Amino acid sequence: xxxxxxxxxxxxxxxxxxxxxxxxxxxxxxxxxxxxxxxxxxxxxxxxxxxxxxxxxxxxxxxxxxxxxxxxxxxxxxxxxxxxxxxxxxxxxxxxxxxxxxxxxxxxxxxxxxxxxxxxxxxxxxxxxxxxxxxxxxxxxxxxxxxxxxxxxxxxxxxxxxxxxxxxxxxxxxxxxxxxxxxxxxxxxxxxxxxxxxxxxxxxxxxxxxxxxxxxxxxxxxxxxxxxxxxxxxxxxxxxxxxxxxxxxxxxxxxxxxxxxxxxxxxxxxxxxxxxxxxxxxxxxxxxxxxxxxxxxxxxxxxxxxxxxxxxxxxxxxxxxxxxxxxxxxxxxxxxxxxxxxxxxxxxxxxxxxxxxxxxxxxxxxxxxxxxxxxxxxxxxxxxxxxxxxxxxxxxxxxxxxxxxxxxxxxxxxxxxxxxxxxxxxxxxxxxxxxxxxxxxx
Ligand SMILES: *Cc1c(COP(=O)(O)O)cnc(C)c1O
Numbered sequence: 505x506x507x508x509x510x511x512x513x514x515x516x517x518x519x520x521x522x523x524x525x526x527x528x529x530x531x532x533x534x535x536x537x538x539x540x541x542x543x544x545x546x547x548x549x550x551x552x553x554x555x556x557x558x559x560x561x562x563x564x565x566x567x568x569x570x571x572x573x574x575x576x577x578x579x580x581x582x583x584x585x586x587x588x589x590x591x592x593x594x595x596x597x598x599x600x601x602x603x604x605x606x607x608x609x610x611x612x613x614x615x616x617x618x619x620x621x622x623x624x625x626x627x628x629x630x631x632x633x634x635x636x637x638x639x640x641x642x643x644x645x646x647x648x649x650x651x652x653x654x655x656x657x658x659x660x661x662x663x664x665x666x667x668x669x670x671x672x673x674x675x676x677x678x679x680x681x682x683x684x685x686x687x688x689x690x691x692x693x694x695x696x697x698x699x700x701x702x703x704x705x706x707x708x709x710x711x712x713x714x715x716x717x718x719x720x721x722x723x724x725x726x727x728x729x730x731x732x733x734x735x736x737x738x739x740x741x742x743x744x745x746x747x748x749x750x751x752x753x754x755x756x757x758x759x760x761x762x763x764x765x766x767x768x769x770x771x772x773x774x775x776x777x778x779x780x781x782x783x784x785x786x787x788x789x790x791x792x793x794x795x796x797x798x799x800x801x802x803x804x805x806x807x808x809x810x811x812x813x814x815x816x817x818x819x820x821x822x823x824x825x826x827x828x829x830x831x832x833x834x835x836x837x838x839x840x841x842x843x844x845x846x847x848x849x850x851x852x853x854x855x856x857x858x859x860x861x862x863x864x865x866x867x868x869x870x871x872x873x874x875x876x877x878x879x880x881x882x883x884x885x886x887x888x889x890x891x892x893x894x895x896x897x898x899x900x901x902x903x904x905x906x907x908x909x910x911x912x913x914x915x916x917x918x919x920x921x922x923x924x925x926x927x928x929x930x931x932x933x934x935x936x937x938x939x940x941x942x943x944x945x946x
Pocket of ligand 1: 722805808809
């Protein structure tokens with residue numbers, strides 16, 4: 505099978521992207537130019553098999569390492585729409601939600617409320633009431649203000665709400681600043697180093713409306729370093745020992761967050777996630793044993809590594825601008841309205857011509873159609889020298905933080921999400937129409 509595929513075409517970046525001998529790009533076994541014609545552009549594509557395989561990579565490895573005492577939670581913020589929650593449910597995942605909107609989306613397709621974990625550093629009173637009304641399984645409490653309000657609200661309903669307490673372990677995940685959430689002075693969680701986390705746990709245990717089940721931490725996104733989760737576990741287990749000793753609190757659940765990186769470029773390393781999880785599991789067992797702690801129920805919250813490589817965005821070229829001696833631009837029919845990640849934090853992407861290869865290539869900035877000079881999807885991309893209006897351009901690995909970060913800037917409608925299966929394709933989110941754009945205006 506592999507030899508056959510190699511003979512037919514060339515695999516690019518991940519094994520669901522292939523350049524056929526005639527130059528056409530295929531994604532998840534489908535012709536990208538044909539999909540662009542059928543559904544129009546800009547277009548988000550999602551490889552359902554890859555999405556499911558990524559879920560299974562976590563569920564299988566968790567089962568192997570922890571038996572039934574572990575659950576991977578899909579971090580919905582990476583891509584939140586109804587079909588993804590159906591798939592996550594079918595694949596046995598729990599879900600992380602950060603807003604009533606995400607909770608509502610999951611519940612609307614029957615996602616079990618008890619497997620929803622409600623995150624966020626800015627939960628309002630209304631958010632807290634909403635989540636209690638809908639009986640979400642767990643709150644991951646970010647801070648003392650939320651703790652007091654939740655306890656009050658839960659107690660007034662005669663409930664004991666299950667919670668995990670988010671603490672900040674002070675680990676630098678050796679990653680970009682903008683997505684680093686584990687060091688002491690970030691806006692998420694309560695820091696260990698200052699003693700505030702200990703007080704946070706002590707206070708939570710006093711409050712009648714709460715059932716404190718365990719601890720949460722999340723050190724950051726795009727983690728490649730082997731030691732990050734091990735270091736995190738060292739810090740967290742030491743803290744677990746401290747609260748057990750001093751407060752008699754036994755940590756029944758430990759959630760170490762999300763963050764495994766994915767390959768955006770051919771030059772990026774690839775991570776063997778199951779091997780990493782086995783290592784983390786081994787380390788946790790060792791540490792808890794040596795500290796005399798029971799092995800907690802284990803959780804992780806992958807977002808990017810579930811959806812990123814299942815996604816691709818397809819555009820049509822609107823114009824090609826060549827400014828001799830300066831810069832060449834390929835301008836497309838989408839932009840920061842469907843993918844703001846380069847303007848936000850210079851995120852790298854692999855950009856491919858979807859229709860053909862060429863004898864000569866040139867270097868272009870791939871520019872969007874938004875009225876912002878910073879609206880660049882990716883600078884310095886290599887595309888055929890004869891790239892022209894009407895050609896199709898594919899941006900790879902856009903499954904995470906693209907659709908979910910999309911906006912209507914410039915009153916552009918958001919693209920549809922089309923799912924690809926071995927049998928065919930179907931629309932999971934339809935294209936936003938002009939009437940959708942004025943639907944909220946009075
Ligand atoms: C963003 C986030 C995740 C998911 O991170 P990925 O890098 O997409 O895996 C998980 N947990 C928390 C608390 C987060 O903020």
